[in-house]
Amino acid sequence: MIARIIQFSLVQRLFVLGVFIGLTAFGINAWLNLPVDAFPDISPTQVKVIMKANGMTAEEVEAQITQPIETELLGIPHQTILRSTTKYAITSITLDFEQGTDIYWARQQVSARLASVADLLPAIAEGGLAPMSTPLSEMFMFTIENPNLSLQERKHILDWQIRPVLRTVPGVADVNVLGGFTRTFQFAPDLSRLVAYGFSLNQLETALAEANMNGSVGRVRAGADSLVIRTQSRATSLEELAELVVGNVGGQPVRLSDLGTLSLGSLTRYGGVTRNGEETTQALIVALKDSNTASVVEGVMHKLNALKTSLPEGTELNVFYNRKTLIDTAVGTLTNALTQAVLIVIVVLAVFLGNVRASFVVALVIPIVVLLTFLAMSMTGITANLMSLGGLVIAIGMLVDASVVVVENTLSQLGANKPLPRLHLVYRATREVAVPVIAGTVIVIVVFMPLLTLTGLEGKLFSPVATTIVYAMIASLVTAFTLIPVVASFLLSSKDGGVPGYLQSLQLAYRRSLGFVLNYPKLIGAVALSLLVISGLLFSITGKTFMPVMDEGDIIVQFEKSPTISLSSSLEIDKQIERMLVASFPEIEQVVARTGSDELGLDPMSLNETDVFMQLAPSDTWRFSNKQALESAIRESLQAYPGINVGFTQPIQMRVSEMLTGTTGMVAIKIFGADMQTLSDIANNVANVVRKQEGAVDTNATLIEGGDFLSIIPKPGVAMEFGMTNAALSRYLKMQVTGIQVGEVIKGRVRTPIYFGELEQGQAAILSPDVLNSMMVLMPSGQELMLSDIANITRTQGPAVIEREKAMRFAVVTTNVEGRDLVGFVESTQKAVGSSVSLPSGYAIEYGGEFENQIRATNNLLTVIPLVIAVIVLILFTIFGSLKLAALVMANVPFAVMGGVYALFITGEYISVPASVGFIALLGVAVLNGVVMVSHYESLKRQSLSLSERVANGAVSRLRPILMTATTAMFGLLPLAFASGPGAEIQKPLAIVVIGGLISSTLITLYLLPIGYHYLERRQNG
Template identity: 30%
Template structure:
């Protein structure tokens, strides 16, 4: 190897190179963004359309189905799901990963725009929303004040939001309020009938009178003037004095003759509160690529300045601040890495008892880490939970290459070589071995880097962090380490003190004991291998008892509880129950604030329907409960939720359901357990859903079991008698419009006041639309200028319609959902599959079931990881085969991988961790780490054999000589990961399973490798020897 010789011969150049890396690394570090998760563009676009007052079945037929059909024609569409509820249609379009979402969203807008004229005119224009993890609010909270909500909202919009949006990195500062200003034209039905005026006349008059129109231009005395017809309403009196018709005697009829005009609030079906008070909500989102922490800190500083200028009654209640969470997680992860590094270095010092080699090895950690920051910057990565987790996981491995080099340099100096020669020869001798071991570790991450789907996006940053840092550590081990060793180390003649001689004698005893044990195992190979195979079989037998889950639940400072009343419950009754729960939660010591939303969000904030964290009717309420930081409470968020659940009142027909904000941040509120039932008839689907719910309700660990068609919404069906209507010259659309105008009201035009535009809504006064009899008496003007009532042309019957209709790939589907508690996901699903087998066998033709939710995600992820592991194993084999120029020797080393399973399973069993995505990622990591010691050992056996050493003696001698670096590298890696494996701080739920997996596997494979590799090598070499002898 020429590199170590260059570094020793050109010490100043090498030192300057190290300084350049430090400076560039520091610059890169200060330029890196801080985030909780990597910036993930989920390939999902939602199309949200509202149609106020329409039933879910009507919206499905007139909006959802047609839009699904045209969306399915767009290229790279993978799956189309939809949810249709009363008043809104939400279509979720999933594209193939790698699709340019900007172009995809524009394609959807173009296609939907072409079809706009074919959906009901009263429906809103379809809103196309992209989902990006980076667009999730970095700060959101509530604001209360002792003043009307509209006044508060205007203050925040005028005085707060503009200042926040001027901050670098802020994309938008949004203010959301349940109260919306509206000009209401409340029509007196009796006056309307007495004057023979129709609602259509009022709507048309208001629309045609409220106009400013261009009229051209004229030139007068060398000046050109524009002509404008000014007719827009300037005041409420202008609206009241609008002429809407005339009587038979020619007397003009003004709007004020038949209606009251009021500046009021729009009727809302949503109630919201913060800390028990009515107010507004604020959401701060950052620009793509902006640093979350610095942006949020700048926002908080500006908010502090703004608060000093606002009236004293205005109070801010932050619910979530990503900057605080990120800083805590990053700080704890960094502390874990620091403690791990200190433990690894301390172990090396205890083992070597010499500060010089310890310091030399210790340099590998900061130099490798800071060099990795350069790679992060060039690759466009941020410091987040996964990239920093990758660095923390690899902290113990960063010294492995340096340990092998230093140990070999040490050995050459003990043999009497000068320090320069020992540094060159020691580093060069193991250069190929540590290069191969580094490449095998990196190779296992290559499949994860190129994996598709959410699994690939989540593992990519972690994999690249470890790969970058290991490449940096290899560079440091082959350049900086031999250079420093050639300067710091003392020659053998200078360091032959009694203390050092005593240490050598002590370790020599250990080495001799190992050599004798190895000699015995080589004589009893069948017995030893049989015992190990038995241990491996026992480990596999334990696997079913471990359980499985997709991702560990992360402790968050917010819990979300949905309250479900029977469908049809009034908004006021639901609010009464939610208020009772709200007060109960506010009393808990772990709770800092409670925000409440009751009613349907479909019309007030339709974009929220796409995220899953929403309410769908007056019978539902949502409570957002903020908790104190984890370090300030003894209970986890799950335990706090369980404590609250036990205190919740036992109310008849009231259900409580926990939601996971983490799933919302990761692309949707998917339930852990989800059984999808496909078919066409709503009634049949409901029967099947009811049967499945009944069968699985008491499965251990399953709770909040329900299905999306659990109850129907009570309705009155108005059936038009077409013959009667036709004789009167009426069409169904005319009758429907008359009903809608009378009850729900129609927006005739908009009233402009300054920069504000306010809807002018026309509808009957409440006393003329609050009973079924009033509905029958709605007047309808015929083309013959005669009035008839609705009861004359239609019949009204009571019925029931689905409150929510789900569709998947243009087929109706209902979902049976459930949460889990106290048990792993895999075990719960296994029990469910057994319970519903009978129901599935009896399904009618055209009906079938599938598992979805987190279980489906888990299965997909496990398949991806299994493929990644197979490819990683192949890459590791190929690298080792190239290193040894042998097809057989890599097989010897790869026997260490199954041996690691023994330790992994035992570690998971002891720690109570189920098999999850982080565990499988840890096992893939282990596949690259476990072979490293075997590579160093087999490489040295081959070197001794090439020098003419007897085969048996080469195995014994190489194993004994490599004992010290094997133990040092193994224990530095283990100790480096121990703080992470034992961590219980924020973010530990993701990191700890990976660390436990690697630590458990490495402990087992280290001790087993010391004996199994020599045994397997002797068996392979014996076969080869016999072939030669023949």
Template identity: 35%
Template sequence: MLNSIISFSVRNKLIIGVLTLALIGYGTFSLTQLPIDAVPDITDNQVQVITSVPSLGAADIERLITFPIEQVNSNIPGLIEIRSFSRFGLSLVTIVFDESTDVYWARQQVSERLQTVKDELPKGMGVPVLAPVTTGLGEIYQYVVRAAPGYEERYDITELRTIQDWIVRRQLLTVPGVADVSSFGGKLKQYEIAVDPNKLKSFGITINDVFTALEKNNQNTGGAYIEKQTTVLYIRSEGLIGTMEDINGIAIKSDDNGIPLFIKDVAEVQIGSAIRYGAMTYNGEGEVAGAVVMMLKGANSNEVIKDVKERIAQIRKILPEGVEIEAFLDRTKMVNNAISTVKTNLMEGALIVVFVLVLFLGNLRAGILVASVIPLSMLFAVIMMNQFGVSGNLMSLGALDFGLIVDGAVIIVEAVMHQLALGTRYSSLNSLNQTEMDNEVKLSAGKMMNSAVFGQIIILIVYLPILSLQGIEGKMFKPMAQTVAFALIGAFILSLTYIPMMSSVILSKKVKHKKNISDIIMEKIESVYQRLLKKVLSFPKLVVVSALSLFAIALIVLSSLGGEFIPALEEGDFAVDTRVLTGSNLNVSIDATLKGEKLLLERFPEVIKVIGKTGSGEVPTDPMPIEASDMMVILKNKSEWTSATTFDELAEKMSKELEDIPGVTFGFQYPVQMRFNELMTGARQDVVCKIFGENLDTLAHYAQKLGNIANTVEGSANLYVEAVGGMPQIVINYNRAAIAQYNLNISDINRIINTAFAGQSTGMVYENERRFDLVVRVAGQQRQGLSDVQNLLIATPTGDQIPLYQLANVEIKEGPNQIQREDAKRRIIIGFNVRGRDVQSIVNELQQKVESQINFPPGYYVTYGGAFENLNAAKQRLSIAVPVSLLLIFTMLYFAFNSIKHGLLIYSAIPLSAIGGIFALALRGMPFSISAGVGFIALFGVAVLNGIVLVAEFNRLKSGGDLDLKSIVITGTKMRLRPVLMTALVASLGFLPMALSNGAGAEVQRPLATVVIGGLLIATLLTLFVLPVLYILFETKLVRKKRISPSITLLLFGLAFFSIHTGYSQTPISLEAAIDTALVNNQLLKNEKVRAEYQKQLIKSGVNIPQTTVMGEYGKINSSFSDNRFVINQNINFPTVYSNQKSVLKEEWKSSVLNVAVKESELKKQVSQAYYMLAFLHQKKKLLLENDSLYAEFLTKAK
């Protein structure tokens, strides 16, 4: 079939040319449609449920809101885990599903269950809502809204937040692909009724009276319409509050004289703001407003960012004078940097591959032809990536090795050139015409196509373990394996069609081959190699022992490398986790952040700007408390740095400078990496230790002990121990007897407390389209301390007002700060980042210390997560998938050579290649990572290919009759040295730019490229010397153990008897007659012929239609009346099933016929061997008899 495709392609050049142009056109179009991103999105498939409850503390929120939501969602199909976070004012439940679950179906299931549980939740304490459909890569664009220089007095942070919410955000929400825009910072504008409790008491009214008056005087209604002659007049009232004057003029009640008491008499009406749980600062200058644009899951980030920027440009035109929008975190920067690195590496790798091809092939046309497969296969891969939803990113495109892609094309072109140079059919001609050239191409390409196909299948098989990866590592590396597979399939198709066609057109048709520089270089290499090989063959045992010793040393080195999940992607900017003491107010956090921003701007010229985000945004998918801030440090390009040369070095220097700010801790990470960690593990750090238990105080105690131990481990940095307690709270413990005495109830008291301090909305105030809450609360100067709470006046049913302290015990206590749960169990987190050391060794050391120093009580235990957990999960998966892949490769080798011995011989290339990969990692100081593991997987495939090339050539020479194994090895290595070196160099040097690159994202590619380059170079060197030695040892051992088989022995005995018998009575039998007799009488051959005839007859059963089934029933089947039912059933498969069955049977018959031919050939060989052995023995007998006669005569004469 393959030969037919090649012949068709060579004959129909125009068709193949048109199809190639179509590939170029459609591939180019697909390239413009390909989603581009920096890295694959590794976020879990999750749904987040957010409930804002400003009035409840962490313990109450866990008990009353978080727990019911967890319980009701715990049995959804496809659920993996449930994590929750409860702190003052907020409940966040993260429900994680497996990857096969559709996220919109999952959201629907969660929504339905929330409807069933809403009656269990406290009334008026917030409504659970689903977070936007976004991911860890969803925060694509972040910006600030600030006053331009000179306009600072004109726009305060309340006005800036209003502009953000009602102008900027509304416009951005209409951009396709935007899931939500989370406003951050500023103050949320409200119309505030600041009540004076003393005035309320003097007028004999309560805060509830004020609330009721406002509620009843802020509404519209209608009265349908009345008819007037031929028209109608619609009736509507306008009672909505529109201005502060309207509010001031609302009457609360009237006195006995009918004089009304207005709102203005007991409260101050002003523009206020909602209680803040977050803020945003800019460059150490002060507060601003801003937002985070969240992209819809699955959208094309490039397109969405482009549309957002266009909309921002339009919004700038309609902003009030003196207001600016300034982006500070634009994912385009990271994407462009990463894709630029990929482009540079791919282009440089392609140029190196072309250079090596031209150098080794010695033919510019041939080199360019082979190199043209690179862009064409890439376009094919892009088409398939679009079809299968694979985005173009650092991982999917970054691991393409053009050396592997062109391997099949190299085999075909090299075979054509070899055929033209050494062929004898046209040796008398100077050049070929087109027909002769076509024939030569078809002949040579057809011979080598099986080798090319086999090699590419081997490469595809070695990538199967990567496709088996699950979870985070699967999302990270599956796109890479898919893209490589697409490119290899494209290269394979091109090798069948495009390469043969173009070879017949552009390769030189001259028959005479002149020696070129490539031949001269190869002659010198061959000369040196042959001399070394002959010396090596003299010490076979030393070579084998040396190779085994190197492998043992490599295993020892591997065990000392340590391990990490994936090297951190240098995103180009820093996210600095900033924390002040637990219980600090928002102003303290803002002040610490402003100091940090100023310090970084003043002392580090690499910093462009610093934006601080304190607490939570409007969409609290990142539930930070008000004592935590993220400083986004926007940096210049690395080439402009002066303070440091690497990100780690710069982070260390910045961290030391920030130590000047007392009472604040700082942790350096990258923005996207930090967001990934939050969404996947619920913590931001690289390594996360989780202690599970029930009692919060016990958890805090052991967390502190574990944190102290973690601080002693070298390489741990930015330690974070979750503060579950230490939150100062004013706790009101009611005296139920006193409440009963005054005929009160707790519900009414709670409402007064909530209204007085948190504020209660009585409705909305409309300013055209804008809406603002109308809130009643106690004036700010009377909401300052414990005494204000204790002296809050509570109205009794008799009209008296008594202070709260007479009804309850009001005191300051420490309560839970936040409570985290995972799979319905409380947990506490101890996290730290890794600096200057691998994750595996750090966690191993930490585990040993924890086990020896901490004895957890019953029901309490610790787990280790984060990057360490991901690394272990990937290792476990690979520990199963890699052996399966290697077994498949061995099976392929066995079927290719029909020999376990040769399969094992070629398999020796795998440990030999591992030696080089391990030593390369050690020399560059890199730990083992999943990226390096993927490099080993790719390495094994290429290393096996070189072994196949050599062993196949050795076997070919051996079958030619040369029994001198040493000559076979020397000749075979000489003939296949060029393709072996070419395959190894193009595959390894194609990765050289990745191994040496310092561009953005190169740190992820570097381990993979290092393993492949080091492994291939060492493997090729060892293969060229060790494999020939092993081949000789294997074959020599086999020959020594070889014995004549029982069948040959019987055959020899029978022929000997037959020959002796006829020697005295008939003419001796000829070889042809002996063979004919054996072919007629051999039982094994008869059995094979019978089996072949049986397979031939079996073809008729290919169309096997099952019997028709007829069934009848009588009785009360469908009702109480007796009735009849007849059923006729006939099963017929789809027609293609029968045709396929018949095709299979035909192939089995053909295989049987071939087996007969093989048996005949083997029998002829056996008979020939036996015949010549008998002839030899017969002649030897004659010679011995003659010698006997001669010696007898000598004896006679001597006597």
């Protein structure tokens, strides 16, 4: 089959060239149009439910909304996680589904269950499914800056001028508006006037709704025309609203303005945004699931540029987060490494082949295979990201291996001065190496198959790595047996044969050293085994982690203050800290902080919680040597603000942590149980133990207790004497504290809500419990009574936040880890907590975080890799017909791993999933070189040579191809090993392992394998 393919290619050379030119053109088109992202889509199929209930405490929301919904949702099939966060007036319920579950099916199932439970929820509950986004959908953030505009005016621009336009961008799920004040038309009833005119609040609300409306009547015929009839009395402005007639007393119309004061106001707000010590407003662009990040951001920027001319003079759109910047930087890091790797590989080829034309023939493989890989990625929906491009960089050194062997053997055939036509010699040279080349390539493909079996986050991260490597290796194999013989037949001749003089000197030196090694096999074997044993000891003490933390370029610091703090006080602290940071750290270009809940409810934080986004200056302008030193200095400066829990993270890192555990922090320790106070006590005890562990930083126990409440308990029967029910009293008080919406004014597309209540800048006019106690209440009977006359007011405490998972309450302790491996930290922490913290009956502790992915990936690989090794042994047995020779080749593998372990130990890197991928890559290269050497030994059996001559001559003749395959793979990864910038951290452990392993593997192949072959053959021959 292969012989026929080679023969056909050499007979139809122009056809083959035409086919590859066409495929290259398609590859270029795929490369130019390939979607680009920082990471592959690592998010699960996730559906989020956001429910709001204004005025309800966390416990009430949990009992009346969260629990009924959770009970209904638990029955949906294929779900893996059901967790919720319940806080004042809001609950966020998240469902994750099994990999491969259709997102539309999942949303339909959740929507149907919500509909079935709707009748059980309180009347004030509102909400439903969140936009179809993912935890990593936050793509673009900006603030509106204009000193001449109030916060209310800025938010009005965002709500009604910018947001509707940005939502038309393809791929945008929604635009989250944060900070500022939402404009309302506010009506503050005058109780004395209401009594004078004989109105109750309920009557006034009904009268206003009936007066402020447009009605549809029907049609009437007017000659040949048909006219639509409508009634029109809806107000379109504050002035028209004031003139609405809501009643008639004594034959005189009663207007709304007669019963109270109308003014421009703002809604009660549950969050705010500050920038560099001043309040501002912010927009956050949320992208749809599976959208092209780069094109979404480009579309948003295009719309914003078009909008600038229509904004008020002096308005600046201050962009402080742009995911495309990270994408360009990270992908640029990999692209530079890829370019450098290609150039290095070409130079290495030129050195070993010693022939410009032969080097060109092999080098031609690289761009063609890369473009064919891009074509395959485009056809299968793989984006160009850190992981897929990283796989391509890994493959650069290996994808030339097949062509190197073909061209090297072709040069040998041409240099032998055989009286045969050039085409025949090329055909013979290619056919001779077909079996070992195919076997070697298949083995490389097989060794990467375990990555395709990974599940969860690690599977989504590393399956693109394996897939692109497989694509590249298949393309390189096809090219080696079709295009390479054709190009070689055109460019190479008998003059190109032979070995350059400097390589002959290298071969001579190798022959001498090999002779020495063959004379002392026991000594060399003992040294090799000793080094192998030592590497095993080093492996056991080397730290383990899931993945190196990628430097995203910016910092997020999370604050958690006292649970009872007000929004204004929380924002004031944020402003003070921001001014200090900007003044003290020139490394920080600007600080934007978000406190409290966002408008969409996608990230429902409390008033005491703040995410502080720090946009950093270029690192070459810093006073600090690295980002960790900068973070340490910032952390130390924040100690001047006692009572604030602090945690450091990054934009994507924060969302990945939340996706994995529902909380932020590298490690999350969850304590499950029923009683909130007990959970809080246990969490604090666990946090104290964790803080003592080496490497623990930013350790915090979630403040679930400490929320202060004023409980208003109606005196039995007192209010009813005056015609007021408990529900009516609650509604009346809500009007006074937060306001109640009774309608809206519509003008164009702008909708302004009408609120009953007296709010000042989004805060209630009632500012203290004493004022509330003496507040006058208008009874339906027309009398005014003090609230204290009809109700008792007490101050109590309760949970500020209730976290639930699998329908159970839990408290959580989060921590980051610095200067220590993650898995080792968790193991020591588990022992310390287990010995120091006792749990009551019915309570349990679970550990979560990235380390779970590391453990799961390791267990998966330990299961699959033995099967892969068995397949490789089967392939080797098929090639050699001997289990002994198959075992001899496989003996190279542990020594290749040995070099990788030494490399990790010397560089201080941990064993991680990227490092494991490096070990897998070593498995393929080590076996490939062994196949090349042993295959040649077996082919020399046909010659009348002694065993020693066969071993020495075979090893020397294979020196060049073995060194070429090893050095191209090794030097091709040097750019990754020394790369800097976002994304380099992830690929660096992989490159280090492969480089170290290739050094040891090559030495073993060149020296220990000949010893082993000599020993096996001598025993077989007696």
